[in-house]
Amino acid sequence: MNFDDTPHEAAFRAEARAWIDANAPKHLLPHLEKAGFGGIELGGLDPMKEAKAWQKKKYDAGWACLHWPKEYGGRGASPIERVIWNQEEGPYGALSGSFIIGHGMCGPTVMDWGPEEAKRELLPRLAAGEDIWCQLFSEPAGGSDLAGLRTKAERDGDGWVINGQKIWTSGAHYSQWGILITRTDPDVLKHKGLTMFFLRMDTPGVRIVPIKQANGQSGFNEVYFDNVRLPDSQRLGGVGEGWKVSLTTLMNERLSIGSGMSAGFPDIFEFCKELELADGTLAINDRGVRSKLAEWACRQSGLKYTGMRAISALSRGENPGPENSIGKLVAGSSLQEIAMFALDLQGQSGAISDPKLAAMTAKFQAQLLRSPATRVEGGTDEILRNIIGERVLGLPDDMRADKGIAFNKIPTA
Amino acid sequence: MDFEFSAEQQQLKEQARRYLADKCPTTAVRAILEGSEPFDRALWQGLGEMGFLGAAIPEEYGGLGLGYLELCVIAEELGRALAPVPVSSSIFLVAEILKAAGSEEQKQRWLPRLASGEVIGTLASVEATGSVRPSNVALSAKGGTLTGAKSPVLDGDIADIAIVLARHAPGKDAQGLSLYLVDLNQSGIERTVLDTIDPSRSQAKIAFKDAAAELVGAAGEGWRLYEEALDRAAILTGFEQIGGADKALEMGRDYALQRFAFGRAIGSFQAIKHMLADMYVSATLARSNGYFGAYALSTGSADLAEAAATMRVSSTKAFQHCAKNNIQVHGGMGFTWAMDCHLFYRRSNLLAVSLGGLNEWEDKLIDRLRAKNAA
Numbered sequence: 001m002n003f004d005d006t007p008h009e010a011a012f013r014a015e016a017r018a019w020i021d022a023n024a025p026k027h028l029l030p031h032l033e034k035a036g037f038g039g040i041e042l043g044g045l046d047p048m049k050e051a052k053a054w055q056k057k058k059y060d061a062g063w064a065c066l067h068w069p070k071e072y073g074g075r076g077a078s079p080i081e082r083v084i085w086n087q088e089e090g091p092y093g094a095l096s097g098s099f100i101i102g103h104g105m106c107g108p109t110v111m112d113w114g115p116e117e118a119k120r121e122l123l124p125r126l127a128a129g130e131d132i133w134c135q136l137f138s139e140p141a142g143g144s145d146l147a148g149l150r151t152k153a154e155r156d157g158d159g160w161v162i163n164g165q166k167i168w169t170s171g172a173h174y175s176q177w178g179i180l181i182t183r184t185d186p187d188v189l190k191h192k193g194l195t196m197f198f199l200r201m202d203t204p205g206v207r208i209v210p211i212k213q214a215n216g217q218s219g220f221n222e223v224y225f226d227n228v229r230l231p232d233s234q235r236l237g238g239v240g241e242g243w244k245v246s247l248t249t250l251m252n253e254r255l256s257i258g259s260g261m262s263a264g265f266p267d268i269f270e271f272c273k274e275l276e277l278a279d280g281t282l283a284i285n286d287r288g289v290r291s292k293l294a295e296w297a298c299r300q301s302g303l304k305y306t307g308m309r310a311i312s313a314l315s316r317g318e319n320p321g322p323e324n325s326i327g328k329l330v331a332g333s334s335l336q337e338i339a340m341f342a343l344d345l346q347g348q349s350g351a352i353s354d355p356k357l358a359a360m361t362a363k364f365q366a367q368l369l370r371s372p373a374t375r376v377e378g379g380t381d382e383i384l385r386n387i388i389g390e391r392v393l394g395l396p397d398d399m400r401a402d403k404g405i406a407f408n409k410i411p412t413a
Numbered sequence: 414m415d416f417e418f419s420a421e422q423q424q425l426k427e428q429a430r431r432y433l434a435d436k437c438p439t440t441a442v443r444a445i446l447e448g449s450e451p452f453d454r455a456l457w458q459g460l461g462e463m464g465f466l467g468a469a470i471p472e473e474y475g476g477l478g479l480g481y482l483e484l485c486v487i488a489e490e491l492g493r494a495l496a497p498v499p500v501s502s503s504i505f506l507v508a509e510i511l512k513a514a515g516s517e518e519q520k521q522r523w524l525p526r527l528a529s530g531e532v533i534g535t536l537a538s539v540e541a542t543g544s545v546r547p548s549n550v551a552l553s554a555k556g557g558t559l560t561g562a563k564s565p566v567l568d569g570d571i572a573d574i575a576i577v578l579a580r581h582a583p584g585k586d587a588q589g590l591s592l593y594l595v596d597l598n599q600s601g602i603e604r605t606v607l608d609t610i611d612p613s614r615s616q617a618k619i620a621f622k623d624a625a626a627e628l629v630g631a632a633g634e635g636w637r638l639y640e641e642a643l644d645r646a647a648i649l650t651g652f653e654q655i656g657g658a659d660k661a662l663e664m665g666r667d668y669a670l671q672r673f674a675f676g677r678a679i680g681s682f683q684a685i686k687h688m689l690a691d692m693y694v695s696a697t698l699a700r701s702n703g704y705f706g707a708y709a710l711s712t713g714s715a716d717l718a719e720a721a722a723t724m725r726v727s728s729t730k731a732f733q734h735c736a737k738n739n740i741q742v743h744g745g746m747g748f749t750w751a752m753d754c755h756l757f758y759r760r761s762n763l764l765a766v767s768l769g770g771l772n773e774w775e776d777k778l779i780d781r782l783r784a785k786n787a788a
């Protein structure tokens with residue numbers, strides 16, 4: 001049990017810190033430190049341009065995708081070194097939001113299952129931030145029940161033809177590449193007939209339609225496939241092996257979005273230190289407020305140290321397991337509860353979301369409107385509880401109506 | 414960085430688990446709960462002989478000279494087994510205070526006997542109001558004697574010695590408080606056993622009338638020593654709570670696998686599955702906070718006070734959460750005396766208040782986070 005750096009880790013930290021100090025875009029720092037949940041605003045500068053510039057700089061100096069092997073554009077760093085890097089990168093890490101899906105999920109999937117030539121060509125570009133990747137998994141009929149997806153891939157000579165629709169595809173509108181899961185055989189059990197591909201998002205026949213979200217932003221899209229032709233060399237894993245391949249993505253997803261997620265305590269703590277209640281006392285001195293703050297503080301640190309335990313397990317050579325599902329489960333509802341509580345403390349002003357008038361420049365109002373998505377994206381709260389119940393605690397599977405039935409015989413609405 | 418107990422510490426934990434599975438099944442806890450014996454004497458003696466009690470007491474004072482991390486893993490197993498013995502009073506509090514502030518003579522005299530279990534110690538701090546603040550400590554110390562009363566005192570009926578928080582100078586402030594060591598087997602002591610929610614750990618009122626006492630630590634240092642002792646004990650007790658939470662979760666899980674209703678195991682109903690998943694979440698958060706607490710305790714880190722309060726709040730809630738939902742999973746069976754669910758429920762609620770309730774620790778946590786933030 002040792003939370004201190006070993007000499008090797010301390011040296012690594014010093015090296016990372018020195019490099020960041022000499023190279024980070026310091027002019028962005030005031031904006032990044034204020035960065036709200038679900039988006040960054042850089043005082044009129046183009047966030048994508050700034051994000052790509054920082055990524056490229058890191059890549060050129062060997063600080064991109066630390067956990068990837070060197071030959072694919074990474075640094076071959078240990079899991080602990082990656083944690084140290086993230087700690088040192090601090091607020092600048094907020095610039096990397098658009099790369100999370102590519103670096104955290106698509107890249108590792110291509111690395112495990114893609115043809116060598118494609119890996120050598122595409123992964124370094126992904127690491128450098130030259131290309132952005134998206135994850136084309138969910139469909140209208142396949143969200144939680146991902147294996148219920150209907151997008152078809154059919155053989156055509158030595159290639160494939162894709163028809164169907166994806167939905168909720170984050171970043172499809174600014175991505176150059178995507179990984180795509182399709183149905184290649186509807187006559188077998190639903191998990192058996194799936195096959196994965198990767199493709200350029202400008203392949204003829206791909207049409208991207210942005211969706212306006214409940215919070216007014218447009219981060220995700222519908223993506224239509226109309227006779228899209230792909231060569232067989234863009235297949236990931238075997239025909240009918242798509243489910244297995246997608247598990248690589250989902251396992252990495254757990255690690256990249258679950259661990260290290262903030263439950264949102266620091267913001268509400270700062271807020272309560274400053275806020276005067278109607279009776280003139282500071283919110284933080286109020287007994288009821290303190291009780292809530294204490295709960296969130298415990299969740300915040302509990303998640304932090306759970307993440308560190310997961311990293312320790314990784315460095316002992318264990319795989320990221322289903323227990324990592326707790327990160328997003330805890331963080332999602334905490335963020336939502338905290339936003340509601342912060343609004344409530346402001347009384348009737350709580351509803352005002354004009355950043356010039358609202359406390360913390362309307363951070364909590366934005367958090368209120370974005371946090372419902374956290375409880376859905378990448379596995380809903382209910383699915384995460386099922387994962388914990390079934391795969392961690394060993395409880396029986398839910399009774400299901402689609403068991404042992406060929407995909408095309410499963411009842412639909 | 415390595416956020417795990419070492420292989421040796423895990424072995425020690427396994428050893429403690431096996432020992433307690435053998436010597437302290439829940440029938441042994443029940444025997445204390447239902448019977449007239451206040452604690453399990455044979456188990457207590459065995460824990461001393463095995464070296465578990467003296468794990469973190471230096472060898473020169475009759476202990477094993479291991480560290481706090483070892484004591485943490487032992488505490489977890491004691492909590493899991495609901496061991497009906499006064500470890501928290503005697504070891505987590507009294508031995509710890511003596512280690513921190515006792516004179517050489519006091520350490521020589523008492524630590525070896527605490528480590529072997531020959532002597533039981535307890536901390537007597539609470540007076541009438543239930544929560545301890547400098548302003549409500551009235552028990553007075555004059556010329557080497559104590560007069561007043563403390564209640565409730567955990568293990569107060571069975572302890573041989575007590576460390577008592579007492580007022581040596583008039584007033585209401587912390588500077589007027591000191592810690593005293595009192596031999597409880599003397600004529601100036603009168604004890605009354607109290608009825609409690611968890612009779613597997615007994616409690617008493619202790620009245621002191623001109624009872625002979627000696628200072629522990631310097632005069633006027635009492636409050637600081639007391640608060641520091643509570644922090645260390647909160648981490649060790651936190652491990653007891655984590656152990657209890659885990660065991661209650663396991664009981665619920667096992668019952669959900671085996672109990673059938675509507676033609677299926679009740680664990681296949683999401684209402685039950687998700688309840689158990691939420692229990693797992695709180696137990697896991699508490700464990701992770703506990704690992705940081707263990708680290709802070711073992712290194713004497715500057716974060717110790719914050720880590721202690723965090724762990725205290727987290728592990729108290731986790732044990733209460735798991736124990737209460739374990740009853741729910743068991744349905745009507747969970748409400749019977751014969752099922753063990755209520756043993757965990759009782760203990761979780763005893764431990765939740767034994768070092769001061771949630772309110773107090775939430776306050777401490779916020780104060781400490783604020784102080785750190787300001788620094």
Ligand SMILES: Cc1cc2nc3c(=O)[nH]c(=O)nc-3n(C[C@H](O)[C@H](O)[C@H](O)COP(=O)(O)OP(=O)(O)OC[C@H]3O[C@@H](n4cnc5c(N)ncnc54)[C@H](O)[C@@H]3O)c2cc1C
Nearest residue numbers: 135136137138143144168169170373376377378379380382
């Ligand atoms: C902001 C955002 C970004 C996203 N980005 C992407 C992306 O980049 N790529 C991508 O492929 N997908 C993406 N998604 C999709 C996301 O993965 C799905 O929304 C999610 O898996 C839920 O699927 P669904 O929306 O179809 O809801 P449904 O599956 O229809 O669920 C509806 C409700 O039913 C519940 N439910 C469903 N099944 C069960 C069950 N077995 N037991 C109990 N309750 C159940 C759910 O928990 C939920 O409350 C994104 C979603 C959001 C909100």
Ligand SMILES: Cc1cc2nc3c(=O)[nH]c(=O)nc-3n(C[C@H](O)[C@H](O)[C@H](O)COP(=O)(O)OP(=O)(O)OC[C@H]3O[C@@H](n4cnc5c(N)ncnc54)[C@H](O)[C@@H]3O)c2cc1C
Nearest residue numbers: 672673674675679682683684685741742743744745746748
């Ligand atoms: C104090 C007390 C007095 C009582 N008095 C009487 C009385 O006078 N007469 C009488 O006939 N009975 C009486 N009962 C029995 C009581 O009605 C049952 O205990 C209750 O219906 C639950 O049944 P069970 O104990 O078999 O639990 P189970 O049915 O085994 O339930 C165990 C757990 O599984 C859950 N569960 C079961 N089925 C489902 C499902 N489909 N979906 C989700 N969760 C499920 C339950 O909610 C519970 O958490 C009494 C019980 C108590 C505690």
